[in-house]
Amino acid sequence: MAELKSRRVILKDYVEGYPTEAHMELLPAAPVDEAEEGSVLVKNLYLSCDPYMRPKMSRPLHQSYTAAFVPGAAITGYGVSEVVRSSRPGLAAGDLVWGMTGWEDYSVIKPPFTAILTKIQPDDGVPLSYYTGILGMPGLTADLAGALKKRFPDGIDVYFENVGGKMLEAVLLNMKVHGRIAVCGLISQYNLTAGEKDADVGVRNLTSLVSKRIKMQGFIEPDHKHLYPEYMAWVLPHIKEGRVVYVEDVADGLDAAPAALIGLYHGRNVGKQVVRLTNPDPK
Helix, strand or coil: CCCEEEEEEEECCCCCCCCCCHHHHEEEEEEEECCCCEEEEEEEEEECCCCCHCCHHHHCCCCCCCCCHHHHHHHHEEEEEEEECCCCCCCCCCEEEEEEEEEEEEECCCHHHHHHHHEECCCCCCCHHHHCCCCHHHCCCCCCCHHHHCCCCCCCCEEEEEEHHHHHHHHHEEEEEEEEEEEECCHCCCCHHHHHHHHHCCCCCHHHHHCCEEEEECCCCCHHHHHHHHHHHHHHHHHHHHCCCCCCCEEECHHHHHHHHHHCCCCCCCCCEEEECCCCCCC
């Protein structure tokens, strides 16, 4: 096989406040390291832009469930890839997978991340890009109070929290007694500077947790990885029958990845933000 070369997007330095494209850099193509024993060499097809990536751009000051990005190294995230070479049992060249990969043309996936690569069935009948969103990790995640009251006059039974701040305050006012809140992220807090965090009074209306006996619990996607087959069995038919409608915002090319990620934090995307590196998908 001819020598493989790969471009990559790196984080130049740790970020405080809102990230910009200047915090990232697309490096020219360089030779790809040979896949070592137990690793999987993949060609990346689609990259996922996700809110959780913002805290990973900050200097690590506290223990977290996920490691910070390393300045000078390729940014990592969930994506869809084609296997080029594999020394992991059950994966062979040509297989399509989704899992953790690098923001680069080709990636060498090493243990323990090889264990969470999930094979995509070619006859699923849905676009490959869906595995960066509804069929991948995220699928498993104004006068706001007045607007919610209008939409939910009888109150909210269950709320999926990924915003925090004013949104969470408005939701707490509109929850039903014994309502449930599943917390997977707090994107409104990710770009605050140290000074803004110190000045932040936090979420008000927490007394609603007591008065309405609300259950509020945090979780991350790996907690429920074992439920993925059950989820797929439910969601795939719903997508094909049009009962679940999924919207994507697709940016083309690795060079477009930094702008796509930054746009996510400014609300510029409409639907799940995806970066398409190639166009292998005939669907």
